[in-house]
Amino acid sequence: MLIQPKLSAGCGPTGQRGVVLMIALIVLVAMTLAGIALVRSVDTSNIIAGNLAFQQAATHAGDTGTETAVGWLQANNAGITLQANNFPAGYAAARTDPAAGQSWDAFWTNVLIPAGQVVTLAPDATTGNTVAYTIQRLCNALGDPVNPGVDCAVSQSATVTTGSSKGAGVIALQYSAQVYYRITSRITGPRNTVSYIQTIIAM
Numbered sequence: 073m074l075i076q077p078k079l080s081a082g083c084g085p086t087g088q089r090g091v092v093l094m095i096a097l098i099v100l101v102a103m104t105l106a107g108i109a110l111v112r113s114v115d116t117s118n119i120i121a122g123n124l125a126f127q128q129a130a131t132h133a134g135d136t137g138t139e140t141a142v143g144w145l146q147a148n149n150a151g152i153t154l155q156a157n158n159f160p161a162g163y164a165a166a167r168t169d170p171a172a173g174q175s176w177d178a179f180w181t182n183v184l185i186p187a188g189q190v191v192t193l194a195p196d197a198t199t200g201n202t203v204a205y206t207i208q209r210l211c212n213a214l215g216d217p218v219n220p221g222v223d224c225a226v227s228q229s230a231t232v233t234t235g236s237s238k239g240a241g242v243i244a245l246q247y248s249a250q251v252y253y254r255i256t257s258r259i260t261g262p263r264n265t266v267s268y269i270q271t272i273i274a275m
Contacts, residue, residue, distance in 0.1 A: 134269040136193060137205035137257030142273060145207065145253060149275050154251075155215055162191035165215075167208045167254065176268055180258055190258075201261040210252040210272075217251045225252045250274040 144161055148154060157165050170179035184190050184206055192204040211217060211224035226249055252274050259267045 134257040
């Protein structure tokens, strides 16, 4: 005669099914939350990478403003043209700087643009970047840079060597007098990208 053992209530397979279901639901919720967090992390990383790419492209586009400004300076370097302001060409014969605590963006928007000292180039149809530039002679006043009152930053006009293969003090190294100019380019692009680059040249 075969005797089957009796199962206590809640101890057999039937009593275990509810606990397994609850554990499975908890694991499923945890995996769902982890998946959502991963998607958001990847999405944020893509946005940051895209913004950095736009910023880098805007910075590279600033070379266009610099080259245009250098070309204008070279074309007008003769005579006394550069001793006076030419705001329509974006040129100031005396430097102006942002006030204490003022950002370059605020200085550009509130001072340079209202004064008409900015030249804006045509937008780049490929990248969507727009380049604007201004040129400032690094002098404290208008006029001839030779005049001490104009107080320009200039390169050394002449110096005497303290030693050479031909003897100390024999050769004087002569330099042509050059005035320094600061070219500031502002680039605006997609996603509200704004970038500034500054270049100092001597002519």
